[in-house]
Amino acid sequence: MSEDLVEIQVDGQALKAPRGALLIDITDANGIDIPRFCYHKKLSVAANCRMCLVEVEKAPKPLPACATQVMEGMVVHTRSAKAIAAQKGTMEFLLINHPLDCPICDQGGECELQDVAIGYGSDVSQFSEEKRVVVDEDIGSLIATEMTRCIHCTRCVRFGEEIAGMREMGATGRSEHVRIGTFIEKSISSEMSGNIIDLCPVGALTAKPSRYSARAWELMQHASVAPHDSVGSNLFLHTWQGGVTRVVPRDNESINEVWISDRDRFSYQALQADDRLSTPMIKQNGQWQEASWEAALAVASDLLKTPSADQIGALLSPNASLEELYLGQKLMRGLGSNHIDHRLRQLDFSDQEQAPVMPWLGQSIEALESLQAALLIGSNVRKEQPLIAHRLRKASLNGAQISFVNPKVYEFHFELAENIGVDPFEMVSELAAIAAAAGVQSGASDLGGWIAAAKPTDAHQAIANSLKADNSCVMLGNLAVLNPHYAALRALSSAIAVATDSLFSYLPEAANSAGAWLAGVLPHRGPAGMSKEHGLNAQQMLQEPRQAYLLLGVEAERDCADPALATAALQNAKVVAMTSFASESMKALADVLLPAATFAETSGTYVNATGLWQSCKGASKAVGEARPAWKVLRVLGNLLDLDGFEFISSEEVRDELKVACRDLNLDNALSVSACLNLAERPAGLLRSGDVPIYHGDALVRRATALQATVDADVEAVVINTAEAKRLALDSAETVKVTQVTGSVELPLRLDDSIPIGSAWLPTGIVAAESLGSLYATVELEKV
Amino acid sequence: MSEALLLSAHAREEIDGWVARYPKEQKRSALLSALQIVQHENQGYLTTELMDAVALYLEQDKIAVYEVASFYSMYELEPVARNSVSICDNISCMLMGSETIINHVERKLGIKIGESTEDGRIFLKKEEECLAACSGGPMMQVNHVYYTELTTDKVDEILDNLE
Numbered sequence: 001m002s003e004d005l006v007e008i009q010v011d012g013q014a015l016k017a018p019r020g021a022l023l024i025d026i027t028d029a030n031g032i033d034i035p036r037f038c039y040h041k042k043l044s045v046a047a048n049c050r051m052c053l054v055e056v057e058k059a060p061k062p063l064p065a066c067a068t069q070v071m072e073g074m075v076v077h078t079r080s081a082k083a084i085a086a087q088k089g090t091m092e093f094l095l096i097n098h099p100l101d102c103p104i105c106d107q108g109g110e111c112e113l114q115d116v117a118i119g120y121g122s123d124v125s126q127f128s129e130e131k132r133v134v135v136d137e138d139i140g141s142l143i144a145t146e147m148t149r150c151i152h153c154t155r156c157v158r159f160g161e162e163i164a165g166m167r168e169m170g171a172t173g174r175s176e177h178v179r180i181g182t183f184i185e186k187s188i189s190s191e192m193s194g195n196i197i198d199l200c201p202v203g204a205l206t207a208k209p210s211r212y213s214a215r216a217w218e219l220m221q222h223a224s225v226a227p228h229d230s231v232g233s234n235l236f237l238h239t240w241q242g243g244v245t246r247v248v249p250r251d252n253e254s255i256n257e258v259w260i261s262d263r264d265r266f267s268y269q270a271l272q273a274d275d276r277l278s279t280p281m282i283k284q285n286g287q288w289q290e291a292s293w294e295a296a297l298a299v300a301s302d303l304l305k306t307p308s309a310d311q312i313g314a315l316l317s318p319n320a321s322l323e324e325l326y327l328g329q330k331l332m333r334g335l336g337s338n339h340i341d342h343r344l345r346q347l348d349f350s351d352q353e354q355a356p357v358m359p360w361l362g363q364s365i366e367a368l369e370s371l372q373a374a375l376l377i378g379s380n381v382r383k384e385q386p387l388i389a390h391r392l393r394k395a396s397l398n399g400a401q402i403s404f405v406n407p408k409v410y411e412f413h414f415e416l417a418e419n420i421g422v423d424p425f426e427m428v429s430e431l432a433a434i435a436a437a438a439g440v441q442s443g444a445s446d447l448g449g450w451i452a453a454a455k456p457t458d459a460h461q462a463i464a465n466s467l468k469a470d471n472s473c474v475m476l477g478n479l480a481v482l483n484p485h486y487a488a489l490r491a492l493s494s495a496i497a498v499a500t501d502s503l504f505s506y507l508p509e510a511a512n513s514a515g516a517w518l519a520g521v522l523p524h525r526g527p528a529g530m531s532k533e534h535g536l537n538a539q540q541m542l543q544e545p546r547q548a549y550l551l552l553g554v555e556a557e558r559d560c561a562d563p564a565l566a567t568a569a570l571q572n573a574k575v576v577a578m579t580s581f582a583s584e585s586m587k588a589l590a591d592v593l594l595p596a597a598t599f600a601e602t603s604g605t606y607v608n609a610t611g612l613w614q615s616c617k618g619a620s621k622a623v624g625e626a627r628p629a630w631k632v633l634r635v636l637g638n639l640l641d642l643d644g645f646e647f648i649s650s651e652e653v654r655d656e657l658k659v660a661c662r663d664l665n666l667d668n669a670l671s672v673s674a675c676l677n678l679a680e681r682p683a684g685l686l687r688s689g690d691v692p693i694y695h696g697d698a699l700v701r702r703a704t705a706l707q708a709t710v711d712a713d714v715e716a717v718v719i720n721t722a723e724a725k726r727l728a729l730d731s732a733e734t735v736k737v738t739q740v741t742g743s744v745e746l747p748l749r750l751d752d753s754i755p756i757g758s759a760w761l762p763t764g765i766v767a768a769e770s771l772g773s774l775y776a777t778v779e780l781e782k783v
Numbered sequence: 784m785s786e787a788l789l790l791s792a793h794a795r796e797e798i799d800g801w802v803a804r805y806p807k808e809q810k811r812s813a814l815l816s817a818l819q820i821v822q823h824e825n826q827g828y829l830t831t832e833l834m835d836a837v838a839l840y841l842e843q844d845k846i847a848v849y850e851v852a853s854f855y856s857m858y859e860l861e862p863v864a865r866n867s868v869s870i871c872d873n874i875s876c877m878l879m880g881s882e883t884i885i886n887h888v889e890r891k892l893g894i895k896i897g898e899s900t901e902d903g904r905i906f907l908k909k910e911e912e913c914l915a916a917c918s919g920g921p922m923m924q925v926n927h928v929y930y931t932e933l934t935t936d937k938v939d940e941i942l943d944n945l946e
Contacts, residue, residue, distance in 0.1 A: 170846035183849040
């Protein structure tokens with residue numbers, strides 16, 4: 001132990017503490033309670049609430065424990081008459097302007113002010129003047145404000161600046177007139193904004209969607225895991241009378257620290273969606289009939305066993321639980337089909353044989369903070385994996401050189417070294433240029449030609465140089481997977497990583513993308529990467545339509561790479577859909593609907609980006625007749641007379657896979673041997689896009705509060721100003737967008753972050769349901 | 784980018800002069816002066832658009848500019864009359880009779896402290912604290928000029944001569 005320790009005494013107790021540590025951290029670590037409002041372990045020290053005043057011997061006045069560094073021989077009294085008098089004095093002033101509206105305040109019962117007031121407040125206030133009243137601002141659909149209750153701790157303000165990376169809240173005015181707010185009426189737009197609800201020590205900022213719905217002491221708390229991105233943030237689901245009323249973070253320093261993204265916090269609203277499926281249903285002569293489970297399962301098993309094995313395909317959502325994914329593929333393989341996939345939005349499968357058993361982050365989430373350089377390829381990490389972006393932001397604040405190569409110039413909340421946004425078909429040449437700058441030899445491999453042809457600019461050279469730092473990383477993100485040149489991007493990224501001695505890393509797209517690889521939800525590999533005779537991948541089984549499909553949590557018109565293709569294929573086939581929701585499109589495509597419990601209603605496991613298996617129990621009862629999908633699959637397996645479907649619990653399912661994965665070594669290393677033919681860029685204006693943060697899966701699409709945020713406002717086509725001029729569309733407000741497969745009228749927006757030649761129209765959104773895939777030619781026409 | 788164009792070339796030049804006085808990475812140090820320059824060019828008050836323009840120009844968060852502009856009494860965030868009149872009412876001036884002066888001016892102009900005359904000529908600035916001219920109390924500041932040892936006659940003359 002080389003640590004420099006000092007000895008201090010707190011309330012008569014001798015303590016050792018690192019020199020210079022903050023007194024409040026030491027007392028917290030030793031279970032000595034000091035009241036506080038403005039102090040928060042993840043935020044800078046403001047020392048403006050003065051609640052943590054303590055007596056320090058030889059100091060003339062009480063000192064704030066949050067801003068006092070420990071020194072050798074310091075003698076502290078937290079409960080002496082002087083300390084208590086100081087704390088009570090502070091409390092009295094804090095309460096002067098605080099309304100006594102606890103009975104109608106959502107924070108009541110879990111309010112730091114209420115708690116501390118019980119300990120330090122006086123029964124009667126000496127203040128008989130008028131209290132201050134603050135007019136509330138509407139700051140959006142997620143956070144309710146009642147700013148008269150605010151005690152100006154500024155945690156929310158510091159959060160914006162220090163964690164969210166965008167300062168939206170501030171303290172305007174002076175003295176008596178200080179107000180915390182946005183000053184002008186505007187919606188808070190950070191993808192992590194909901195955390196200020198937890199940070200607020202009073203009822204000034206509360207969760208709008210769950211407002212007035214339950215009292216804190218009536219809620220049951222259940223540990224869970226977020227089912228959206230591959231971070232696997234730890235959650236607590238709070239239930240009231242069996243239903244989930246709200247979601248809050250569960251501290252886990254190695255994953256989400258004390259934060260969660262707004263998506264993880266508010267997606268629970270979908271559990272009560274209007275189109276929630278609560279009973280099994282069978283389509284008879286085009287009419288939907290409610291059915292018993294027995295009847296529905298009998299029809300389902302018939303539909304799946306009638307065609308030959310080669311004529312059935314399965315599309316399983318990467319947001320499903322590991323158990324569901326594993327049983328889904330087991331069922332299909334039991335029936336003799338390898339047409340199984342979870343890579344619903346992928347277009348280029350040419351190098352799937354070379355893909356790692358499980359593409360993963362290659363490091364811990366915490367380790368991202370200490371990166372010195374990173375190159376992210378095809379990633380809008382801020383919206384795709386907000387908490388990974390948070391770690392990268394910390395790295396950037398520590399001086400890391402972080403660069404992006406993307407199909408548009410995304411905005412990030414930290415400083416970037418380079419931010420390249422090009423035509424999606426030019427990402428390969430960008431990477432080739434970086435590879436050339438990094439000294440990758442244009443030798444025998446398939447990459448040679450591109451690298452030889454590359455003309456690195458200063459930017460490419462700068463990226464290559466930055467990656468030569470000791471601790472650097474090359475990462476493939478969600479948009480790389482969507483890219484029609486995914487295999488080439490993978491090969492080049494790997495080559496760059498090798499040449500610069502960087503870690504080669506993946507950001508798995510969805511909550512269980514990593515799990516789906518392990519579970520064998522792939523046409524060419526079974527569980528634990530076991531090689532299998534090749535089945536059809538997600539794209540092929542729609543291009544070469546099968547007679548029957550099994551869908552699990554998939555909304556084809558929103559989740560598949562090519563909604564038009566998917567809809568056409570499913571329309572003409574028999575479809576068994578296990579789903580929590582029955583949208584109109586789902587009803588149009590499916591033949592049997594089996595109501596599935598959501599993540600909150602069943603036990604299940606999610607494998608996050610670091611390969612961590614996180615299991616959780618169901619927190620609430622599923623609506624109506626809905627059942628956990630793993631149970632439904634198990635029964636289907638029995639009905640189809642398949643072997644190995646005798647599970648009693650989801651844990652048994654998980655453990656079977658776990659045993660199979662016991663000896664796996666996760667390794668992203670790529671041996672380039674695939675023949676890489678680059679798909680040619682279609683001529684003309686190209687549709688480009690991503691999957692917007694609040695459109696990625698069935699749950700978020702139904703979270704009404706999230707749908708009312710700025711980030712959800714994506715039903716539009718966006719082009720570069722110069723492109724608009726060229727197409728004589730600069731005055732157009734609405735355009736007709738035509739792809740081969742269909743057309744749709746949308747508002748036109750101009751934004752120079754979109755490269756020339758691209759028309760940005762995301763996938764997964766309502767407007768794109770009738771269209772084909774991204775990266776195809778589109779025409780815009782003024783309406 | 785169009786927001787920054789709200790600032791005149793002259794304003795930008797002056798702001799650049801202030802930016803140059805501070806270390807490169809501390810552009811925000813020029814914020815107080817920048818707001819003053821912009822306010823001066825905009826008939827004595829700031830709009831949200833102008834504050835946004837300053838934020839963009841100095842690479843600051845908008846809210847950081849709002850905070851500063853709303854904190855200091857020298858910035859006006861609502862339209863005011865073109866001549867700003869601040870009558871000191873701190874202790875020295877009060878002892879020398881500033882109350883009489885204030886009452887006189889309010890009656891004469893038919894407005895209260897904090898208000899502007901309807902013809903857009905005179906704005907009586909609210910809550911002006913000590914302007915550091917105690918030896919000449921009662922005193923007032925008209926636009927950027929100090930007037931000391933005020934009497935009601937003297938005040939009349941000064942105010943009547945304002946454009």
